[in-house]
Amino acid sequence: MKNVKNVISVLVNDQSGVLSRISGLFSRRGFNIDSITVGPAEEVGLSRMTIVVRGDEPTVEQVMKQLHKLIDVIKVINITHEPNVTRELALIKVMVTANTRPEVLNLIEPFRASVVDVSRNSLIVQVVGDESKITAMLELLRPYGIKEVARTGVVSLLRGTTTKDS
Template identity: 65%
Template sequence: MTKQTISILVNDQPGVLQRVAGLFGRRGFNIESITVGQSEETGLSRMVIVTIGDEHTLEQIEKQLYKLIDVIKVVDLSIKPMVARELALIKVKAEPPQRPEIMGVVETFRASVIDIGSMSLLVQAVGDTQKIDAMIELLKPYGIKELSRTGVTAMMRGNG
């Protein structure tokens, strides 16, 4: 069982997200993350779904997705060279004496502080899931007050 990243081009219609997510649920497949947004074509949206399964599972998911009327194209990005990124906003408890240490972590991960409060810092990090996970682990000892993650969005590399 491995992580699978699937890109789905769909008609931008009400209820499409619900039907796609429902298909996963009915089949007993868990969605680890899902992002949805506009695509390069007007009237179409792109969903990027990360799930866990084997090749057979992914094949079944793909066949079921194509049965949905609003699904235009399904691409398994996991088997191709791809770029995958996630955005995280992390509010960290940060009293003034701790700030230089926290800033060291932030700089190491090429993240940025986007807001400073009297007792906290709001950090923005962009990268692959492992990078975000590692940064969160290093910030936990300071006290994470709030965390929001987008989930993975991805695209094939190169001319494909």
């Protein structure tokens, strides 16, 4: 049994306590959530959660069945093996000097990252992409001195014009 990363999309009613009940379900099953993001969905009154969790297929299926049973859960889809678009945003505060500032600016260009704040001794770089792109950017900036990092967590949607019913 493989312990693989699964991306689960959950459509829920926008009600207080829903996030707590869902994260509690994962906790009771002994799952560590790698990433969880929540935001308004396409319909007023609904929110979309994107949850990244590691586990084998039978265990993740069981958790998904339990998610379906929760009040306020409308739809649950494991989109791991479906064509999808997955992104994450990271803000990285990196130390710079007059000499290293041009190096850092040249370094971030191929990543299509942007500078969103400038001070005398630091830059805040914004990068959007999949996990490997964010990790690569962090590794390249590390030698300059990373002071802070904030990451949004994964958001993901199925590709194409239709949604997958579960």
